[in-house]
Amino acid sequence: MYRALVTCHHLQRYFEDFRPFYEAAGVEPILPTIEGQQLDAAAMREAIVGVDAVIAGDDEIDASVLEAGKSSQLKAVIKWGIGTDSIDKAKAAELGIPVYNTPGTFANEVADLALSLLLNVLRQTHHMHNSVREGGWRKVPGRSLAGMTAGVIGLGSIGQAIAKRTVAFGMETIGYDVREIDQETLSALGVMQVDLPALFAQSDAILVACELTPESRHLLRDETFAQMKEGVYIVNVSRGPLIHEAALCRALESGKVAGAGLDVFEVEPLPQTSALHGFDTAVFSTHNGSNTIEAVARVNAMTTDILLHVLGLKDLDFTPNRVA
Numbered sequence: 496m497y498r499a500l501v502t503c504h505h506l507q508r509y510f511e512d513f514r515p516f517y518e519a520a521g522v523e524p525i526l527p528t529i530e531g532q533q534l535d536a537a538a539m540r541e542a543i544v545g546v547d548a549v550i551a552g553d554d555e556i557d558a559s560v561l562e563a564g565k566s567s568q569l570k571a572v573i574k575w576g577i578g579t580d581s582i583d584k585a586k587a588a589e590l591g592i593p594v595y596n597t598p599g600t601f602a603n604e605v606a607d608l609a610l611s612l613l614l615n616v617l618r619q620t621h622h623m624h625n626s627v628r629e630g631g632w633r634k635v636p637g638r639s640l641a642g643m644t645a646g647v648i649g650l651g652s653i654g655q656a657i658a659k660r661t662v663a664f665g666m667e668t669i670g671y672d673v674r675e676i677d678q679e680t681l682s683a684l685g686v687m688q689v690d691l692p693a694l695f696a697q698s699d700a701i702l703v704a705c706e707l708t709p710e711s712r713h714l715l716r717d718e719t720f721a722q723m724k725e726g727v728y729i730v731n732v733s734r735g736p737l738i739h740e741a742a743l744c745r746a747l748e749s750g751k752v753a754g755a756g757l758d759v760f761e762v763e764p765l766p767q768t769s770a771l772h773g774f775d776t777a778v779f780s781t782h783n784g785s786n787t788i789e790a791v792a793r794v795n796a797m798t799t800d801i802l803l804h805v806l807g808l809k810d811l812d813f814t815p816n817r818v819a
């Protein structure tokens with residue numbers, strides 16, 4: 496009998512739909528209680544002992560967790576989703592523990608949320624909503640998207656899905672990525688790839704969609720906000736630490752940044768003490784880009800399939816993406 500640890504909150508929520516597949520394959524699921532939707536390294540170190548594989552969310556899988564898994568019976572880590580910044584991939588490779596993720600599986604959904612945040616920030620719909628709820632009828636002046644320049648940072652699957660949408664909304668769209676995107680892809684999207692200083696100088700709205708790495712940490716900070724247009728709008732659907740939040744607060748305070756739509760934060764859940772709460776031109780969501788019924792069902796099935804495959808219990812008609 497194999498044992499599978501499921502810490503991903505999406506799969507936990509719908510686990511009863513999947514339990515028969517685990518039972519039929521002879522896999523005992525372990526479902527620890529998730530507080531705050533992710534486990535820290537100490538909780539992971541404890542949970543990982545005696546399991547053959549894990550389907551993880553954004554839980555902290557550092558070297559100590561992988562060591563604990565390796566000295567027990569851990570055979571694979573499967574990340575439900577895309578970003579693997581919370582997994583020590585170098586350590587996993589050193590220990591010979593394969594790490595898989597599910598790239599591209601919900602790029603459209605995350606891009607939808609990015610545009611929803613941008614539209615909410617530009618039209619300040621939260622203020623109108625609150626006003627109606629309070630019996631008022633407040634008319635809030637907004638800004639027009641069409642004619643603005645959108646700058647997309649990170650032209651991977653989410654960045655490209657965002658660019659499709661900003662182009663469709665009539666925004667001139669430019670993008671930056673550390674890798675060169677082929678001309679055919681850029682032409683099909685209607686996007687010009689530029690360097691970072693050009694993106695900062697030209698964009699009316701900057702949408703952050705790149706991977707979090709040591710190099711991209713605090714990509715938006717005092718020094719780079721200074722290079723942006725006065726009154727720029729910022730949207731982040733990637734990872735909180737890409738933006739230095741204290742610097743963003745300074746830029747919101749000075750008016751350099753006219754509004755921000757944030758799905759992700761340096762600390763999640765966003766603490767009540769965060770200075771970000773002081774800005775009513777900021778709109779927040781709850782690290783929730785992938786959370787549609789359709790996307791969650793799709794990725795729950797896919798990660799379960801990968802799990803059964805790595806345990807040698809199921810053939811797949813696709814090649815799982817291995818990142819370490």
Ligand SMILES: NC(=O)c1ccc[n+]([C@@H]2O[C@H](COP(=O)([O-])OP(=O)(O)OC[C@H]3O[C@@H](n4cnc5c(N)ncnc54)[C@H](O)[C@@H]3O)[C@@H](O)[C@H]2O)c1
Nearest residue numbers: 577578649650651652653672673705706711732733784785
């Ligand atoms: N908010 C959410 O719910 C949610 C959901 C899924 C993914 N994400 C985050 O979004 C990120 C992007 O997802 P994706 O599917 O587009 O991944 P992807 O791997 O397809 O694309 C990431 C892109 O970032 C680029 N990149 C890496 N370092 C960079 C840098 N320093 N500057 C500019 N570009 C850089 C890569 O070259 C790549 O093109 C993930 O890494 C994850 O952290 C968030």
Ligand SMILES: O=C(O)[C@H](O)COP(=O)(O)O
Nearest residue numbers: 552575576577578782785
């Ligand atoms: O990198 C990812 O895929 C997302 O951050 C997943 O986030 P979620 O588990 O909250 O959907």
